[in-house]
Amino acid sequence: MEVVQSHRKPSSNNVAVSTLPLYRSAPLLEVRLEDFELFAMDRLRVLKGISDGLGRGKKPEEMEKLVADLWKANMRHPQANEEANKDIISHFVLRLVYCRTEELRKWFLSMETTLFRYRFRFESSEAQRALMSEFKLPCKAVSNAEFESVKDKLGQVARSMGQTLAAADAIFYKVPFEEVPELVAGRRVFIYKGHAYVAMNQVVSLVVTQFRSYLSKALILTNRKWTSTVREHEKDRLAPIVEALCTSYLGPDYSQPNEAGEISVKDIDHFAKTSFPLCMRHLFEKVREDHHLKHGGRMQLGLFLKGVGLKLDDALAFWKAEFAPKVSAERFDKEYAYNIRHNYGREGKRTDYTPYSCQKIISSTPGVGDHHGCPYRHFSEENLKAALVRMGVSSRAVEDVMDKVRNRHYQLACTLTFEAVHGSSCDAGINHPNQYFIDSQKILQSKNGSVA
Amino acid sequence: MTKEEAGNGRDDMEIDGSEQANAVPDGFDANYLRIYYGKLFPHADLFKWMSYGNDGKHPACDKSYFGRREFSFTLENDIYIRFQSFNSVIELENSIKEKSPFKIDIGPVYSVDPAKRHAYAQSGDNVFTPVERELVFDIDITDYDDVRYCCTGADVCLECWPLMTIAIKVIDTALRDDFGFNHILWVYSGRRGVHCWVCDGKARRLTNEQRAAIADYFRVYKGNENSHKKISLPGPVLHPFLARSYTEVLKGFFEAKLLPNQSLLSSEERYEKILEMIPDASVASELRGRWQENKRASMSKDDINLVRWDQLKSVLQSGKQKTQGIRRCVEEIVFSFTYPRLDMEVSKHMNHLLKAPFCVHPKTGRVCVPIDPNNCDEFDPTTVPTLSQLVEELNREGLRQDAENEWDGTSLGESVKFFRTTFLQPLLKSCKEDIESSYNAKLQQSKNTDTLSW
Numbered sequence: 036m037e038v039v040q041s042h043r044k045p046s047s048n049n050v051a052v053s054t055l056p057l058y059r060s061a062p063l064l065e066v067r068l069e070d071f072e073l074f075a076m077d078r079l080r081v082l083k084g085i086s087d088g089l090g091r092g093k094k095p096e097e098m099e100k101l102v103a104d105l106w107k108a109n110m111r112h113p114q115a116n117e118e119a120n121k122d123i124i125s126h127f128v129l130r131l132v133y134c135r136t137e138e139l140r141k142w143f144l145s146m147e148t149t150l151f152r153y154r155f156r157f158e159s160s161e162a163q164r165a166l167m168s169e170f171k172l173p174c175k176a177v178s179n180a181e182f183e184s185v186k187d188k189l190g191q192v193a194r195s196m197g198q199t200l201a202a203a204d205a206i207f208y209k210v211p212f213e214e215v216p217e218l219v220a221g222r223r224v225f226i227y228k229g230h231a232y233v234a235m236n237q238v239v240s241l242v243v244t245q246f247r248s249y250l251s252k253a254l255i256l257t258n259r260k261w262t263s264t265v266r267e268h269e270k271d272r273l274a275p276i277v278e279a280l281c282t283s284y285l286g287p288d289y290s291q292p293n294e295a296g297e298i299s300v301k302d303i304d305h306f307a308k309t310s311f312p313l314c315m316r317h318l319f320e321k322v323r324e325d326h327h328l329k330h331g332g333r334m335q336l337g338l339f340l341k342g343v344g345l346k347l348d349d350a351l352a353f354w355k356a357e358f359a360p361k362v363s364a365e366r367f368d369k370e371y372a373y374n375i376r377h378n379y380g381r382e383g384k385r386t387d388y389t390p391y392s393c394q395k396i397i398s399s400t401p402g403v404g405d406h407h408g409c410p411y412r413h414f415s416e417e418n419l420k421a422a423l424v425r426m427g428v429s430s431r432a433v434e435d436v437m438d439k440v441r442n443r444h445y446q447l448a449c450t451l452t453f454e455a456v457h458g459s460s461c462d463a464g465i466n467h468p469n470q471y472f473i474d475s476q477k478i479l480q481s482k483n484g485s486v487a
Numbered sequence: 488m489t490k491e492e493a494g495n496g497r498d499d500m501e502i503d504g505s506e507q508a509n510a511v512p513d514g515f516d517a518n519y520l521r522i523y524y525g526k527l528f529p530h531a532d533l534f535k536w537m538s539y540g541n542d543g544k545h546p547a548c549d550k551s552y553f554g555r556r557e558f559s560f561t562l563e564n565d566i567y568i569r570f571q572s573f574n575s576v577i578e579l580e581n582s583i584k585e586k587s588p589f590k591i592d593i594g595p596v597y598s599v600d601p602a603k604r605h606a607y608a609q610s611g612d613n614v615f616t617p618v619e620r621e622l623v624f625d626i627d628i629t630d631y632d633d634v635r636y637c638c639t640g641a642d643v644c645l646e647c648w649p650l651m652t653i654a655i656k657v658i659d660t661a662l663r664d665d666f667g668f669n670h671i672l673w674v675y676s677g678r679r680g681v682h683c684w685v686c687d688g689k690a691r692r693l694t695n696e697q698r699a700a701i702a703d704y705f706r707v708y709k710g711n712e713n714s715h716k717k718i719s720l721p722g723p724v725l726h727p728f729l730a731r732s733y734t735e736v737l738k739g740f741f742e743a744k745l746l747p748n749q750s751l752l753s754s755e756e757r758y759e760k761i762l763e764m765i766p767d768a769s770v771a772s773e774l775r776g777r778w779q780e781n782k783r784a785s786m787s788k789d790d791i792n793l794v795r796w797d798q799l800k801s802v803l804q805s806g807k808q809k810t811q812g813i814r815r816c817v818e819e820i821v822f823s824f825t826y827p828r829l830d831m832e833v834s835k836h837m838n839h840l841l842k843a844p845f846c847v848h849p850k851t852g853r854v855c856v857p858i859d860p861n862n863c864d865e866f867d868p869t870t871v872p873t874l875s876q877l878v879e880e881l882n883r884e885g886l887r888q889d890a891e892n893e894w895d896g897t898s899l900g901e902s903v904k905f906f907r908t909t910f911l912q913p914l915l916k917s918c919k920e921d922i923e924s925s926y927n928a929k930l931q932q933s934k935n936t937d938t939l940s941w
Contacts, residue, residue, distance in 0.1 A: 194724040212666060213693065216700035222726045226704075229667025229689070 054119060055154055055166060057246070058253075062123045070121075071128055072276050077109040078125035079280065082146040087464065089149065102153040131265075131273070132280045134258035144254065148247045155239055163238060170245045174210035177232065182207060188225045189232055196223060206235045215240050297344040300353045306343070310475035312449060312468045313410050313422060314396060315339050321406045326360045331399065331407040333371075335391055337378055342390035342469040347379045392467045393446050411436075411445040428455040515852035517563060519878045521587050526893040527877060528845055529903055530583065534576035536911055537593070539686075540918030547926035555618075557594030557601045559840055560586055569594075569840075570601040589849050592840035595620035596691075617837040622668075622685035622693055622701065625833040625841065626654045629679060634824045636749050636757070641850070643679045643868055646748050651681050652863045653740050654827035657732045658683065658705065659860040665728060666701070670914045672906075673858040675871060677848025681858060682841060686914055688921055695836055702834040704728070707826050718823040720815050733818060737825045742796065745824060752795040755779070764820055765803070766812050774799055844906070847874045856902040857910065872898035 066074075084105040088098055110125070112118040126147070133143035155163065167174075182189075189207065190200045212231040217240050218224040224231040233241060266274055298306065307319045318336040322328050328336065333354075340350060354375060355367050362371070376382045391399075393409070401408040410419060416437065423433050432455035439448040449465045457478050465471050534553070535542070541552040554574040560583075561567050573579040583591065595617035599607050604615040628651060632639050635647040655673055662668045662685060670686040693701075707718055707729070725733065745751065752758045758778060762771040778795060803816050833839050846855050852873040858866050880897040894903050 188727045191724055191727050191730065195722040195726045197722055213689075213697050216697050220700040220703035222704055222728065225727060226665040227667075228664070 054115075055151075055158060055162070056119065056123050056126075057166075057169060058123065058126050058250070061127050062120070064120060064124060066124055068272070068276075070124070071273070072280070074121050074125040075128040075132065075276075075280055077121070078129055080109045081105040081150065082129070082143070085146050085149050086142070089145075098149070099153050099156060102150060103157070106154070128277075129280075130254060130257050131261060131277050134254045134261060140251075140254045140258070144247060144251055147250060148243055151246050152239060152243045155242060160235065163242075167238060167242060170242055172210065172241055172245060173214065174208040174233070174241065177207040177209050181209075185225065185227070185232060188227075189234075192223070192225045192232075193234070208233045208235075208238065208241070210241060214244060216244065297346065298349075300345075300349050300356075303340070303345070303353065306472070309479060310472050312465065312471040313426065313452060314408070315468055316426070317410055317422065318406055322357050326358055327362075329405055329407075331401060331405050333374070334378070335396060335399075335407040337375060338388055338390040339468050339472075341379060341388075343472055347376065347381065350375055350379070390467070390469050393449070393465060396468070397445050409445050409449075411440050411448040412443075416440075423452060426452065426456055428452055515847065515849050515874055517587065517589075519874045520589070520847060521584075522878055522881070523847060523874055524584050524587055526881060527897065527899055528583065529894070529906070530580040531576055532903070532906060532911060533843065533845070534579055535915060536686075539688075539691075540915055540922050545919070545922055545926070547922050547929075551600070552596065554600050555598070556596045557840070558843075559592040559594060560588035561590040561592070562586060562588055570604065572601045589847075591843040591846050593843050594840045595837045619691040620837040622690040622698060623833060623839070623841050624658060624683040624685075625676075625680065625830045626651060626658075626683075626827060627676070627680035627830065630828040630830070634749075641679050645867065645869065648866075648868055649740065649744055649864075650825065652866065653736055653825055655681060655683075655858065655860050655863045656736045657827050658829075660731070660735075661705070661728055670910065670917065671860070672844065672910050673860050673863070674844045674855050675853070675858055675866070675868060676842065677846065677853045677855045677871075678851045682844075682855075684841075684844075688918070698837070699831075699835040702829060702831050705827065705829055706831065707822055708828050718819045718826070720819050720822065725818070729822075732826070733821065737821050741821045741825050742793070746792045746796055747790045750792055751824070752778075752792045752799075758795065761799075761820055764823065765816055767810070770802060770813065774802060845902075854899060854902070856899075857906050859905065859909070872902075 081102075085098075085102065088101045093101060110118065110121060112121055129143065133139040155166065158166070177185075186200070193200045209230045210233055212219050212224075212226050212229055215224065215231050215233060215237075218231060218233065218237055219226065223237065224233055226232075303319070307316055311319060315336055318328065318332050321332070322336070337350065337354075340353075345353070351372055354371060355364065358367055358371065373382060378388050380388070396407070397409040397412055399408045401413060410422065414422065419440065420433055420437065423436060424430075428436065432451060436448045436451045436455070439445075439451060446465050449471070450461050453461050453465060453471060453475070457475060459478055461474060463470075537556055538553045541548045541550065543550055554572055556572060557569070558571040558573070558579075559567065559569045560571060571582065573582060594601075596619040597604070598614060598616050598618050601615075607614040628635075628638075628643055628647060629640060631647070631650050635650065637646040638644050659671060659673070662671055662683075668685050668687045668690055670690075672684040672686065674682045674684070676682055707720070720729070724730070750757060751761065755778075758775075762775055765771040765774075774795075777798065800817055804814055833841065842855065844855050844857060847853070848855065852875060853868075853871045854874070854877070856871055877897050877899055881893065884893075884896040894900050
């Protein structure tokens, strides 16, 4: 691997060359193995954010802002050179991750195309034109004479979309209609004898179609290469990273509770009623009731409490007290204390375990006698409704929540519950029980102006 | 209301029926079908069409082309066989004569001979895939059941058939003027609709996404039983395609023909359907009030439907109406009754099979003959030749010297001639030109590289 050469062509005429890469070929760059994974995860955060936004039906203006924010938050680097490298490297790493099945390819293609679309929109019109020429699109700018002859029709099309034909310097491109299927489908262009007249602001569509088509083919080739040669070669180095990447959760891991978030044992009761998500409320209620909890439940609740700010000593005291009616102090020290210390990274290999994300909790399978897992998934309709009512959710909101549950959107159901209980919206959606707690506390504190 | 107005075709059908000694459904008979395939079905023309100029005469011809086309046969007793392919006109003709299929469908041209598809599936890379297929459309009058009162279901008469005529005009104009296609074949589906085959090279090579885009370009109607207003035309102005369709075809047809012939405003039940489409309840009540008052007798000699339509238009389009939606309502009503309703799925996928022209419809006995889009007003589905009629004509003609063109002495002659002169010949000429020019281009290219290399 060689050191990167600058991808910028020397610019003649001092025209700014676009910084938007087209990912045409794998870069000749040296990458540290850590960066290989980290860059990819950052980009994946952007793509998942986009996926989330699309899933919520955000309008184009909202998506524009979302993409800009996501990019800024995850992909920025003080040195422009490094930023470009990260962009390119992360894209190619994710190609390896997402080329392997039809479903993964479809998702990746869709997100990368959307990302490209909105980044393209941000570029200046000169930069856009430069990019268009790189795509070698079969389109020509419409001459003035021709423009005059079709001006009426172009105006009609614009007005049919509630727009007006731009001023005298309106630039239109003439392309074979096959190149702009989206615009044709939406009747957003004038078509004549097989050519579509595309306005400058619609050029995005043209370019995006090309980008998409290129990437689609590239992914299939990547898959072929990966399965036939690279994977075997890289089975100790890159393959494990690639395998892990597409299933990773990418939110904050809540392993370091913020200093302000320390809680004591006596607070838990109160917080359970006001700020715990249903899964943790349920576990907590069961501990109180049964004075016991099986392993899955202890892990899920215990790590959650750690994330909330319960210190190790307090945690030991909590569980010991709760179990006391059934478990003697000595037995507790012998059989349970070790595990709790292990969770806090004080035993064994000293991994500081991170609280479980929704994704992980939803996918767990509670058995007989278990109370962990996601209640939206595992509770019967009756029980779930009753639990929601106990949380103070209005009957109308309960119906909305149940609707989400029936469609297996468990996180959306929890989000609706959050919104119903707190009387305010949760745009980001619930992805982690600790996020639920923190957001809840934020709202309650701002209402009361003190620790809720 | 309209059955007595139906043309002679119906009477002919009944006469035919009574001449059959056996109980033959509407002139269709498996034995007659055999005769049809033996003497009348234009095998050679079908072969020439499907070869698109690749008949082996030019060095640049793709000899494998015809053999990679899928045909499917529906045999008696609903036995269905797919992935039939043939390497020559003789193979095609023999197979059809031997199997005497009740229906022949044409599929796409695949990357390899469909008969060998299993061999290629092994490499797991989708090597067996469609590579060419005509752009096709299917319009069925049963999709218009909510706007025609003369017939329902599979029935068609001369009152409602014009809906198909309108559809042909709108789509055909757009295919030629907007999309630039030239080689377009319209075919009667044999019972209650029409098919359209767009055969330009550019059309055959369209991807599924592009086909879907064209289908969506044509889509305006989005209804089902649950929606009252199934057409929505937003925007202060219509797209040129819709505007042209409205002013050149739909408006005139609606006001002069459909409105009076289907009595769309004459009874409460019928005018309610139209009033439902008006988004402003007060406007709708105003009209309802006026119409309820003079139910039966119309004041003037004019058709009550036309009178009421004029009233509706002046209320909706009066200067008093401020909202865009109200003014646009008139067009929306016209569109909802008359605008073509395409079967989207047929057009979107390359691998969709469609019935071949010149097949005989098993339920009606009618031949799927081509329709001239420039004269589609003249087309009468009730006088299309039937199988039994043709066999009878053959019998009357006796043996001809020229066994090749038996159809010439029958009612089918006109259709075959039309197919050849207006569609097939221009198409083949164009294909040959394409083959030649791409061949010459390649020669030129290799000449250039030759000179460069040394």
